[in-house]
Amino acid sequence: MKKRENMLRVRFSEAEFEMLRVLSEKAGCSMSELVRDHLGKIRVRNKQADRERTMMLNRINANLNMIARWVNTHKSSASAVEVVSHLMVIERHIGELNT
Known part of the structure; x- marks a missing residue:
């Protein structure tokens, strides 16, 4: 395993932090592991493109x-x-x- 030298500080609301904590407990891993494990598995939406798509629709x-x-x-x-x-x-x- 490569050494992890980079760190990202993220601010969460109480509700968001609690949701992350509960999800990590259910998965049996740390919150950091949960986030790292899902990096390539989520679809990130471009909010500007979504706004433009909505205007077009x-x-x-x-x-x-x-x-x-x-x-x-x-x-x-x-x-x-x-x-x-x-x-x-x-x-x-x-x-x-669709393009």
């Missing part, structure tokens, strides 16, 4: 609402071509969210 939702409102208002003259073109734009935006 909100815009897509607004577009879908406008399309639905237009179709309901103009049922007799609803152009399938127009509706499909709008839906294709929305589909493209959704695809961008």
Whole structure:
């Protein structure tokens, strides 16, 4: 085992610290071991990317609402071509969210 020379100080609320303590007790290891053991096993989310994704989904939702409102208002003259073109734009935006 390599010698551990680096140390990270982390501040926890009482509730967070207690949760970590309980989890480490259940796992039968120290709190440090618990954190180290889970380093490669967790998914870290990029909060900025999450905010951007949420904004994009909100815009897509607004577009879908406008399309639905237009179709309901103009049922007799609803152009399938127009509706499909709008839906294709929305589909493209959704695809961008997955990249």
